[in-house]
Amino acid sequence: MVNTRRNGHPNGQDTPDFEAMIANALVNVPPNLSAELTTRIIDNIRNGDDSSNGHGNSGGAPPTGMHVWIERFTKLKPLSFQSAATPTEAEDWITHMEKLFKVLGCADEFKTQLATFKLEGDALSWLKAYLLAKGENFADTCTWNTFRDIFYKQYFPFSEQQRYKREYEAIY
Template sequence: MFDRFMKQRPNSFKEVKTPMDAEAWIDHMEKIFRVLNCSEVEKARFGIYRLEGDASIWWKSVVASHAAGYEDTVTWDVFKIQFDQRYFPASIREEYARKYQTIAKKENESVADFQVRFQRLAGYARSIAGNEEDKIMKFKWALKSSVRNHMIANRYTSMDSLVDSARD
């Protein structure tokens, strides 16, 4: 399994410039794990193997704070919780959730770029963001008034149909 994993050329993880770096690395690893159908313990082992530099030092300190054999039994979900606490702490997630609550399309921002920013923040504000219908309404109200006024009365069944209409 390890050879198959390495053939996928998994990225290593050394440091974080932004919390999105940490999220992107986890997403990258999970794509590989889905293809390979790894066990939860294999996922953790393979992810830990790809830690380098400061990240490797951090992980060694985590292992040192647990009983012997911890690293051999840790699962991917447990690793991700610890990884998130270190590289994407709750305070930053809460900050992004607050940004979601006050999100508005910027004057020179394209609808496509706004959609990416909106969806990223909605992902961090899961409990606040609500269901798809709630997100559609929030997106409509976050558009500048000249666009919103043409769209507000229309019902949209998906975010994609709303975005297409906003682009037009």
């Protein structure tokens, strides 16, 4: 019998021993195929790839469905954005989003949708009004660079950017 629990987990809970479970399941598979399958399955579990449910992708390819991106994105606990008391708060939020996109390896086509998913309150109202003025198709075709530009125009105007630039240049 294979032990499917590990004792002494750092948070005091027992966790499944996936490697032992996989080894037990692959007992009757030819040895050369067994090693390859075991490696692939363990890598997929470690990387959070759930190809077996039809939602993920095999081979470590980035996901193509928005629902998979939303799931991975929300696991990183992205900050919401409602409004900015200062322009630097807006810049900090964009920087935060870009760090998450980099960690996720997120394709450009999903970045705007993921970021706007975290807009709330005044920022969400602003976005709705902007999209209404631009037309229905704009939301589907808006790239991350375009979104970032219109976001900065709203929350970090060019005049403020120039003022900050002058202040920082005076310091150096």
